[in-house]
Amino acid sequence: MLPRALLPIDFLLRVLLRRGELNDPRSAFLLRENEKDSGLSVNFDYTTEECRAQPCFSKTYGVRSLTVQSVLELELEVQPDEPHHANITGIPHTDDDPRRAEYLAGQLERVSTLVSEGLVKNDR
Amino acid sequence: MALQPNPFGFMSERATNRLTRRARSVQRYWQPLLVPDSPSDLIQDAPTDPAIEQLTTLTIENLSASHAQGSWSLVVAGLDSLMAPGEENEGSRPTEYAYRAARSVVESAYGRLLSERKTSMFNIPLPIVITDDRGGVKLAWHQGTKHVRVNFGAAPELRAYLYFESSAEHDIEALQPSNLSKRLNWLLTP
Secondary structure (H helix, E strand, O other): OOOOOOOOOOEEEEEEOOHHHHHOHHHHHOOOHHHOOOOEEEEOOOOHHHHHOOOOOOEEEEEEEEEHHHHHOOOOEEEEEEOOEEEEEOOOOOOOOHHHHHHHHHHHHHOOEEEEEEEEEOOO | OOOOOOOOOOOOHHHHHHHHHHHHHHOOOOOHHHOOOOHHHHHHOOOOOHHHHHHHHOOHHHHHHHHHHHHHHHHHHHHHHHHOOOHHHOOOOOOHHHHHHHHHHHHHHHHHHHHHHOOOOOOOOOOEEEEOOOOOEEEEEEEOOEEEEEEEOOOOOOOOEEEEEOOOOEEEEOOOHHHHHHHHHHHHOO
16 A cells, blocks of 8 residues: 655654654654664654554654654655654764764754653563 | 762761662662752752751751762762662663773863862753763763763763754764863853
């Protein structure tokens, strides 16, 4: 099934996988090791509960939400690749360009909102 | 874990232990609120714990001096808490390399700042202390619109850097005690 095209008003959800991403929201928007090639992983057309219940996550600490429009205004792109998943591309990893990576993470933090908080464990 | 100097030297050992236990339980969530903005705030917000109530009887000078040391001891406690065994740190414990690098550089920077400013450090905001997904250590200080962030890589070959940001500028610098001391001073400058 192909993903639908995203509109500027669509909401993106970023799952927080470590407690540190909850305590230091900016770090939630720094590329993780496994996102170096693909981009910042986000979900859409999910509730926060559905988002956190995905079997790929053993435990989650929260979810932050932001609009596609706010990402585009930072001259980044949102590329959907699955019905409920997209990657925000254009963000460098801190290994490659920490100055830009930290700056963009700060900008994304500012335009995002914490919409779910607290440890959730998934049985796998 | 190395023995730390008693940050509350004017209190009894029993009271100090109680205060330390309380600080460690609260710092799990590592809220900047742990360090009040001024000694007067500390007095106004005095908690009900008898050990902490003793603080209200102290002079402002004593509070300033003790808070300066306490601030550093809380930073150390934050770093140490990352190394603690338990489910909370499962999968996000720092490497020994990153932990030691962070302790060394931050301690040295605080020491420089204290000596250069010739004042207590109770105005330095408490940093957020976290790990990254590879076992590196990050500390982040915020004051108003200014941010200072340091990243200690999990291994020598991984990048370490100091990042600073205000509404007017942002850049990175080499992660050295002198640069961190300078940037923390910048953070405190209106």
